[in-house]
Amino acid sequence: MALSRTTFKTLFGIPRVIYRQPLSFPSTSPSSCILSTRGAYERDYRRPGQAPDTRWPWQKIRFDFSKGVEGIRKHFGLLKDEFVNRWTGPEGKPLINHMLEQTQVQWEFRGPESLNQWIVSSDQEIGGHSAAYIKTGRNNTTCFLYGMLCSTPPRDGETRYSGYCTMRSKQPLGSFDRKKHYDWSNFNTLHMRIRGDGRPWMVNISAETYFSHQRDDIYSYFLYTRGGPYWQDVKIPFSKFFLSSRGRIQDDQHALWLDKVNSIGFTLGDKADGPFQLEIDFIALCNDHAHTEEFAYELYKRNPEV
């Protein structure tokens, strides 16, 4: 765990060195709320590039009435929306949308507040030396993920490989921080407009699971970027996504079910040290009627019993 060290002078002028662990106590940043039921990592997530919060715990306390009121207003407002949206139709959209929609833009980066839905991390969590940052691109119309990849493994005696960075969307939350899911069953293709740097990225989609053994199940596919100054439209059918768990591709493959999707992410781990960048304009879904493939990989038994 990262430690921060501050020195300060006591009343008697003797400098003291104190080691503090910044993430041990709940933070009181404006985005966290008294009613939050999410874990400590999600509450106290600090985007790389932001200065660490080195305040003392008693300085982080914000114990006032308005904080409670704003939490109540936010969550009860979301609850009211959930009831009222049912009048309009399933998931708040009229039925005609569900019948006719061919495309749906899911993430569109317009403005700095759109970056709040994304979590960026790198191998610094395990002691590596890569760095990844996220910012809005030119004219606040794109998302710009950049940083430096370093595949030197951390010297902890057990890690052999390192050098990865990732950007992942947060799971949508309903009222009272209940987890919601995306329903993409009307679509069969992922459509993104990106401008990369020629590196091979991976797109990861995580769906809702039931057992704790499936916690790290992720459906992935490759995203080869060109690197030129021109934008690149990438369409990946969902039938191409393969299942991996904790990074290991599974033998027993199955298709991704689109009715409960939690998050999407982009990962870079191509063992090439140096700077990287990926600019994303939008991430959308579309329904390609010409694509009738259900799953691209074998489903039949590989060793049938006789």
Place this chain on the structure above:
Amino acid sequence: MNPYVLTILLSSLGLGTTMTFASSHWLLAWMGLEINTLAIIPLMTQQHHPRAVEAATKYFLTQATAAAMILFAAATNAWMMGEWDINNLSHPMASSMMMAALALKIGLAPMHFWLPEVLQGLDLPTGLILSTWQKLAPLALIIQVAHTINPTMLTLLGLLSALVGGWGGLNQTQIRKILGYSSIAHMGWMIIISQYAPHLTLLTLTMYLFMTSAAFLSLKMTSTTNIMTMTTMWSKAPMLASTMALTLLSLGGLPPLTGFMPKWLILQEMAKQQLPLTATIMAMAALLSLYFYLRLCYAMTLTISPNTTNATMPWRTYTTQSTITLALFTTTALGLLPMTPAIMTLLT
């Protein structure tokens, strides 16, 4: 699946239900229910998908809980009253617990929460077995013990199921979940009349089996699982789209289709039993269900999506699936209303 294994599982399903039908002792009835639960679990997990395994797990947990409660209620009755006979469930606590357990078995509200999720995780043939065959044995037990159950409990279960089945299905886009809520609503209708006229429960069950089988088999023929796929069904199988629409309206209880028969007879019986308010609430709840069936019909047959191919009709090749059962169930789901007097004679 290996044909021998499939034969064993399907015959176990048949054996379990038959044992429950033929039993007069609670232990044998419970055994039949357990055999049914265990036999359908491998059918549910045929596809190695985590959602199928999740559905099987949820199904197993709820059904095992219900079976344990059934055994506990029967044992309590045997201890208190000295009777293991199914028809002599006289202890009030035992009869209430038994009814709660059987309600959990068939997915009556308020013990219905597992049903839509489990149906959503299954493929259509297994969903059909779950919605039809697995309801037979518990309902046989309910019909036998209905006269001993607290009438208020039965009425509340029935009303709540009809309302929940109607409201819950309103904002769904997945058809399997819609059919799950439809099942809850129909079970409500069956339960509420079981204390006054058990033959009508049997009638409703039979008609429900025909209609649901027709619906599931039509969906299986066109591999349709959500509303959007339903909107393009007309160009691929126009006759099936029209009969599917009529099947859905039959599920909604519209005359002159079969589904009107049980609802009409139940409302008539409730009027005879001096229950106008209950009858009115049930009829209003049926309107909620009718709304989502009509919505499906609207999406399927009353609209033409602009997003199909340029040609008017795609080239329709012959299907390799067997169509005889679909034809049979569709005919019974649509055309049995004029035979109401004959059916009533058979059942009373």
